[in-house]
Amino acid sequence: MRTVQSLIFVILIYLADGKRIKPIPPKLQKTPAARVVGGVTAEEGLAPYQVSLQNFWGHYCGGAIIAEQWILTAGHCVSGKYLEDILVMTGTQNLEVPGVIYHVDEVHIHCNYDNPSLHNDIALLHLNSSIAWNSKTQPVVLPTKPLADGADVLLTGWGAEELWGEPPDLLKKVNLKFMEWQRCREALNYDPDLDVGHICTFTKFGEGSCHGDSGGPLVSGGYLVGLVNWGIPCGMGYPDAHASPLYYANWIRTKMSGNRKC
Numbered sequence: 526m527r528t529v530q531s532l533i534f535v536i537l538i539y540l541a542d543g544k545r546i547k548p549i550p551p552k553l554q555k556t557p558a559a560r561v562v563g564g565v566t567a568e569e570g571l572a573p574y575q576v577s578l579q580n581f582w583g584h585y586c587g588g589a590i591i592a593e594q595w596i597l598t599a600g601h602c603v604s605g606k607y608l609e610d611i612l613v614m615t616g617t618q619n620l621e622v623p624g625v626i627y628h629v630d631e632v633h634i635h636c637n638y639d640n641p642s643l644h645n646d647i648a649l650l651h652l653n654s655s656i657a658w659n660s661k662t663q664p665v666v667l668p669t670k671p672l673a674d675g676a677d678v679l680l681t682g683w684g685a686e687e688l689w690g691e692p693p694d695l696l697k698k699v700n701l702k703f704m705e706w707q708r709c710r711e712a713l714n715y716d717p718d719l720d721v722g723h724i725c726t727f728t729k730f731g732e733g734s735c736h737g738d739s740g741g742p743l744v745s746g747g748y749l750v751g752l753v754n755w756g757i758p759c760g761m762g763y764p765d766a767h768a769s770p771l772y773y774a775n776w777i778r779t780k781m782s783g784n785r786k787c
Contacts, residue, residue: 563732563760564680564699567618571698572681574665574749575742577620578602579612584620584692587682587741588613588650589749590664595781596629596650598740599752599768600638603648608632613652616661618696620683625662627652633780635773636787643718646754647768648740649780668748668771674705678726678745682753684738692737701726701733701765703745709764722772724751727764735759743767 576596578586586602596613603611608629617624631651638645656662672678678701683692704712709725719725726743727733734741734753743751751767770777779786 563728564697566693567681567696567698569618570660572618572679572696572742572744573661573663574744575618575681575696577614577617577624577683578740579614579626580606580610584614584683584737586737586739587684587753589742589752590615590656590662591667591749591777592664592781593655593658594652596652597749597752597770597777598648598650599754600634600646600648601754602740603632603650604634604638606632611650613650615656616659618661620692620694625657627654627656629653635776641717643755643766644720645722645768647722647752647770647773647776649777665742665744665749666747667774667777668745668750671771672703672724672745672750674703674708676703676745677701678703678743678750680726680734680738680741680743680753682734682738682741684735684741684753685759699732701728701743703750704764709766712764713766718755719766722769723754723766724769725764725766726751730762731760733760733765 574590576588577584578588588596588598591597611629613627614624629650630653633649635645635647680701681696681698685692704725704727710719713719738753741753742749749770754766754768756765757763
């Protein structure tokens with residue numbers, strides 16, 4: 526049985542590396558925290574673009590392969606970390622079955638990351654070697670147009686299935702719906718942490734992302750439309766906010782072309 530000290534340590538790790546969680550609104554504070562966030566185990570080969578960011582303790586964030594040496598993830602997954610503390614694992618949906626490990630030689634966090642708070646939460650990782658493509662490892666295409674309100678969005682990740690829970694070994698999936706930005710603002714009571722660089726997803730109470738999903742991919746129609754950023758934990762009946770690769774398309778292209786300017 527874990528000691529109280531061990532549990533506190535695990536919680537601190539989640540706070541540092543997991544999905545950026547917002548305070549639970551007063552009207553939900555009496556709701557039990559342990560809520561399954563929906564979804565089921567992903568079928569083999571469903572998300573070959575999915576990666577696990579690993580540190581000494583194992584999985585802590587997700588990410589998406591967008592080119593043979595480039596991974597897109599959330600800025601808070603890599604902010605303040607040394608290069609040697611970030612490993613990228615590809616080619617597996619089971620965290621107990623090691624995939625291929627790649628090392629990171631460059632981290633590019635948006636120059637306005639967290640300015641203001643929770644804005645511009647996106648980062649590019651450059652690997653020191655090219656990813657080997659196979660049936661379990663493939664890139665995902667960046668979006669070219671906005672989503673329509675209510676569009677189907679697939680979230681995959683190893684995020685916890687309840688607040689402060691342990692990450693599952695097997696990759697999970699959940700089908701969500703894109704929520705138009707203005708409707709999302711209203712649903713989040715005009716929270717200033719939701720900016721135009723975010724997209725929102727929502728279906729119902731009991732479904733959504735949780736800590737450990739951060740930086741992980743949201744895909745619609747084969748396009749990478751979001752990267753998990755923040756939300757009210759976890760599946761509590763509020764939309765989740767994700768960085769929009771479409772909004773940051775110019776920044777992504779600029780960094781991948783070697784331009785160091787923001």
